[in-house]
Amino acid sequence: xxxxxxxxxxxxxxxxxxxxxxxxxxxxxxxxxxxxxxxxxxxxxxxxxxxxxxxxxxxxxxxxxxxxxxxxxxxxxxxxxxxxxxxxxxxxxxxxxxxxxxxxxxxxxxxxxxxxxxxxxxxxxxxxxxxxxxxxxxxxxxxxxxxxxxxxxxxxxxxxxxxxxxxxxxxxxxxxxxxxxxxxxxxxxxxxxxxxxxxxxxxxxxxxxxxxxxxxxxxxxxxxxxxxxxxxxxxxxxxxxxxxxxxxxxxxxxxxxxxxxxxxxxx
Numbered sequence: 478x479x480x481x482x483x484x485x486x487x488x489x490x491x492x493x494x495x496x497x498x499x500x501x502x503x504x505x506x507x508x509x510x511x512x513x514x515x516x517x518x519x520x521x522x523x524x525x526x527x528x529x530x531x532x533x534x535x536x537x538x539x540x541x542x543x544x545x546x547x548x549x550x551x552x553x554x555x556x557x558x559x560x561x562x563x564x565x566x567x568x569x570x571x572x573x574x575x576x577x578x579x580x581x582x583x584x585x586x587x588x589x590x591x592x593x594x595x596x597x598x599x600x601x602x603x604x605x606x607x608x609x610x611x612x613x614x615x616x617x618x619x620x621x622x623x624x625x626x627x628x629x630x631x632x633x634x635x636x637x638x639x640x641x642x643x644x645x646x647x648x649x650x651x652x653x654x655x656x657x658x659x660x661x662x663x664x665x666x667x668x669x670x671x672x673x674x675x676x677x678x679x680x681x682x683x684x685x686x687x688x689x690x691x692x693x694x695x696x697x698x699x700x701x702x703x704x705x706x707x708x709x710x711x712x713x714x715x716x717x718x719x720x721x722x723x724x725x726x727x728x729x730x731x732x733x734x735x736x737x738x739x740x741x742x743x744x
Contacts, residue, residue: 481540481673485575486623489599492574497604505607506639516640517593517615520661522565523692523714529739530709532595532694533559533732534719535586536570537577541673544577545723552582553589555722558729560590563736566616568595568717580612587613595644599623603635616642619660621652633659644694648679653686663687664717667698677704684712702739 523530535555538544552569559567569586570578578598587594596614600606601623609617617636619629633643637659645655648666656663665680665687675698687693694715695708705716718735725731 482622485540485572485599486601488574489572489601493602493604500608502604502607505604505611512610514587514613516642517591519566519593519595519616519642519644519715520692522593523662523694525565528565528714529563529736530705530713530715531564531736531739532566532568532715532717533564533722534568534570534597534717535559535582535728536597536719536723538575539720540575542720542724545720546728548577552585555728556586556590559732560592562729562733564592564732565715566593566595568597568618568719570719571596571598580608583609584613587615593642600632603632606632606636606641607639610639610641614641616644616661618664619643619645621645621647621655624655626655626657629655630657630659633657646696647683650683650686653683656688656691660691662692662694662715664694664696664715666696668696677708680708680713681711702735702742705739706742 522528535552537546556567567586567590569583570576571580571583572578583596593615595616596609597618600617600619606617619632636643642661644662644664645660646664646666665683667677667679668675677698680695684693692714693712694717695713696717699716699718700721722728722731
């Protein structure tokens with residue numbers, strides 16, 4: 478039976494086949510503007526004393542919840558607030574069909590912020606990694622559910638070779654075998670990518686099995702500061718949060734309020 482993830486990945490592969498003839502990996506690898514930047518290290522930011530650990534996400538819609546914001550929403554006011562108010566990193570959804578994203582959102586975020594920028598998309602081809610670098614990403618996401626362990630290792634190695642960090646996303650115990658030396662951080666998605674049900678128990682069950690040298694990032698289902706306190710006590714260093722902010726009338730205000738609440742509960 479086909480799942481939402483299967484549909485997204487199949488569409489992504491079709492997209493890439495259409496785009497590849499328009500711009501080669503070699504063209505992306507030519508030393509352009511963003512190749513002059515030193516990679517902003519998300520791993521380092523997550524391990525820095527006093528970091529909120531929050532990877533604040535910009536996304537306009539999701540397959541399960543529909544539109545949070547229309548395409549009229551400009552990326553600038555949201556990500557600038559994330560940057561100034563304490564985000565450890567910023568995640569930008571670049572998939573258009575299912576998440577309403579755009580590579581322009583990625584490139585703008587890199588230019589106007591100072592924190593590491595994660596390109597969040599469904600990466601199934603090294604071509605996308607070169608594209609991510611060319612459009613300003615510091616970090617890429619590899620999703621274990623979309624790739625074999627060998628593909629993760631190969632794609633992560635390529636990402637490292639062009640100066641990108643790698644966040645590997647898993648969501649069950651079987652996917653632990655995808656973790657390899659080339660991966661910098663390991664995320665646990667509390668949302669089942671096949672059913673879209675959410676439970677932070679997924680993170681709490683897997684944290685002890687993630688290598689200590691790879692900062693663990695909890696993803697999805699984090700709607701209050703108390704959850705971060707619980708996850709941090711369990712050993713998580715990063716917390717990827719998007720819907721909690723983006724569904725509110727003003728994501729910037731929602732983020733500011735969340736960070737204030739987190740500081741209050743952490744003292």
